[in-house]
Amino acid sequence: MNWAIDIDRDDVTQATLANDPVVALAEGQVRVHLDSYAMTANNITYAVFGKPAGLFGNDQGYWDFFAERGEPGRLPVWGFATVTESGAEGVSVGDRFYGYYPMASDAVLTVGKPGRGGFTDVTPRRTTLPPIYNNYQRIEALADYRAADHDYWPVFRPLFLTGWLIADQFEDEGDYGVQQILIASASSKTAIGLGFALKQRADRPETIGLTSAANVDALTAQGIYDRVVSYDQIMTLNATTPAALVDMAGNGAVTRSVHSHFGSQLQASIVVGKSHWDAQADAEGLPGPERQGFFAPGRSQKRIADWGPQVFGQKIAEAWLAFMDVAPRLAAIDKRSGGEAALAAYQEMLSGRADPQKGILITP
Template identity: 80%
Template sequence: MNDSGWAIDIDRDDITQASLVADPPPPLQSGQVRARIDSYAMTANNITYAVFGKPSGLFGNDQGYWDFFAERDAPGRLPVWGFATVTESAADGVAVGDRFYGYYPMASHAVLDVGKAGPAGFTDVTQRRKTLPPIYNQYQRIDALVDYRAAHHDHWPVFRPLFLTGWLIADQFEDEGDYGAAQILIASASSKTAIGLGFSLARRANRPETVGLTSAANVEALAAQAIYDRVISYDQIFALNAGAPAALVDMAGNGAVTRSVHSHFGNNLKASIVVGKSHWDARADDNGLPGPQRQGFFAPGRSQKRIADWGGAEFGKRIAEAWLAFMAVAPRFAAIDKRRGGDAALAAYREMLAGTPNPKAGIVIEP
């Protein structure tokens, strides 16, 4: 790929079809900045973004994740979390050399429309993004992040969005009186979001038992991490005490696991929460499930609720405190696997789509 930049285009109707393309930089308009993407993470969370790229009702309107970085008549550009440095600016309040953490396209560069620029960062005000969740449109100056530590730099894009989701799920459980459950079953328990949830629940003084559900090959290693009270394999679900009220948190949208849990607990399953769809090709198998109706968890909506409840400053303070506690142990959960360039980025996307990455690694792409 030439020096003018690259991007990865994804077929909106078939997310297995992706290609590396040249992406020459367009001239900047007034109010825009061009940023070089320094690094970003590739996680199962990004596959969820691709699955919900087209409008699905997730945002309460006719938009989906493709609308962040591509017009409707163009191929999809997958959103990723990472760091970038401004290389050209036509916007007041943002200078060349400024560095930001935020939401970027899977590409070497990004053009952003700057609004509300200040010491903490800015908001992207591209017209199509104005009706999308605000949390995705905020670009935070690295120097202004109170809980940023240079030693944690590579772990930020790998864990930060997923930890925040896990922390918000734990907060919702506490807010809802744990739905009356005595045990919380967490499927895909080796995933980074699940680890964030398990860690956050473990910090509570009074809480239900946490049970991590994973494949048989992962049980021993995951149990040794002491994130959950117990770790069992999927084929041991029917050995759980069905008389103890339970709640299920499904991190991957795997229909077979969901059906096993619902069938075993029936009406003693008090909540069934779907968080992600990394098992994008697994059959949903929701018809006729005993027990509660499945409910989706949407982290941006929960964030907005808590910002309204607590105020932005208090919300940020609580996240910072929880994040720094997590970062004291996070490196043991995932070693950083750095890869460089467009070809490596495309390969990492395909690897994640196939579900083959090492769960003990955090993939970081340096474009």
């Protein structure tokens, strides 16, 4: 029996393992079986913003990718899948694709624009959602895919891309005129992607990873940041040096500490994720700059318009392959199998108990 994880749209702590009946395909649809997908803090951000939150510029949220209104939420995940049944021209049984799937054993997708590189899902509710989430890429067409990196793709690829895009925005904005970039939740995989991308630049601000005291030594040993400082030591940082904050997890207490300490010397405060979904936002009356959100799909679309898709793809490929050369020492792959393990992994990530030095990979 196929399975899926159903999540209460109003209370993301309420999740159940459900049987997922097999329905007949309509013309133009394919059924895929998920080979593997990652469970990361990024997925918790998807759950928090599952309902309409203004991110997409419309009244849709992340729940709208894989469930109709009124149905339980199906959490989006990144992974690989194999076509097991096809009613669509240009896509055959056995074809394998990297892309965005529901947290389930199987999924039905509606094929549009099939080609050598893959296809676009054109399910009606998805057509007004960001294109980057609707593209399914054939493994054979991924220019920067290496078999040795296979398990790291679901774990790191979307998060590294987000980190790389943040680093690109800093460079594009002249680093906001700062001399130090503070990266909160520095052990998160998106933060590591940002730190790595910044480190490739010869002329850049100092990078300071902010993390819990228990993570300082391990994170320092990775060599991603110039310095690693625990949250309770924020007040020891030089408040007279212009700084920027990148908040990866939405922890209000950390944000307030940084804003209060740096005041007018804080030149930018960028919010990326909300994996600390249960933390008080505590953003009212903060000294320093207004907090600005970062939305990776929007930044991607800007750069594709600026450079063209080919140049954009080349830049990502070069950065990704360089990162893959060091990724195995940054996180060990933690493989888990089946629906019960998938539900447990979601609950573990939601509770904040997951080990940041591991990449959870589910094989349905």
